[in-house]
Amino acid sequence: MMATSTANIERERLLKLAEEYREKGYEISFHPNSEDLPDFLKSYRPDLIVRRGEESVVIAVKSRASLNSPSSTYLRNLAQAVAENPGWRFELVMTNSEDAVELPKAEDSFQEHEIELGLQVAKQLVTQHLESAMLYSWSLVEATLRIVAQKEELSLQRLDPLYLVKQLTVEGVISKSEYQLLMNARSLRDSIAHGFKTTQLTQKSVCELIEVTEQLLKGLHTGDGAG
Structure with missing residues (x-):
């Protein structure tokens, strides 16, 4: 149940981001297939890629609940791969914790490994x-x-x-x-x-x-x- 809830929160945030970029004139590509990706991204599965002119942005959306150790390594490698290619940039978007309507508490804050x-x-x-x-x-x-x-x-x-x-x-x-x-x-x-x-x-x-x-x-x- 919690995994489904986390996935839904991430997907909603992704859709909202895509809409924001679309309004700015970007071309949107949700979960692109490997054949649609440049060579340096073929071993990754980006959530969203947006393009406008010479600018391309790889966007990953994660909640704290899904940011485990393998996920952290994957994101670090993805950020590195994107950074090495001119005209591309990487954007990591963190969603709120499950009870997004509540006022934030100290324990809902990023923890040390997430900050690192x-x-x-x-x-x-x-x-x-x-x-x-x-x-x-x-x-x-x-x-x-x-x-x-x-x-x-x-x-x-x-x-x-x-x-x-x-x-x-x-x-x-x-x-x-x-x-x-x-x-x-x-x-x-x-x-x-x-x-x-x-x-x-x-x-x-x-x-x-x-x-x-x-x-x-x-x-x-x-x-x-x-x-």
Whole structure:
């Protein structure tokens, strides 16, 4: 039952994405057959490919429930294959957990292995589509901040990132320079998310955000002693 429910959620999200791309003038290809795929994709089964002019996008939709270890490896390999071909980019879309109507809880957030996979995808996106890389990287930062806050036993009554960044800076978990970097990144992310152009977005700014996220994850396991 749960597997069916997860599959339905993923399919609904896929259909919605396809409609959004169609409205933008893209040609849509659902679950394309191998004979319709370029050579570098023949060993994969993409959920959706959209094309417009010289741009081709491979889209994968996954829910947390279906993101197991083999799936993570498959997606990492797929992202790598796409990144190596000019004119192509990879987009990983995560759906909400089963009770999408409920307010999100900390335990519904991405877990460490999901964030680590996401960071690999984000690194590929940096060279493929900078705005998508920033939006996705920021979502991974937010999830990481919640995990770090939980470990530091901070109150998670508020899950908004601004609160978490400030609290973790006060606690000395985040340095002043990291605080400034995160605030700048948040500003860039907000501009992009609300449809504004920003000339300040660079590959360096996204790579620095990814690096901070990796450092925060690494910090979860330093000085852990027995545990």
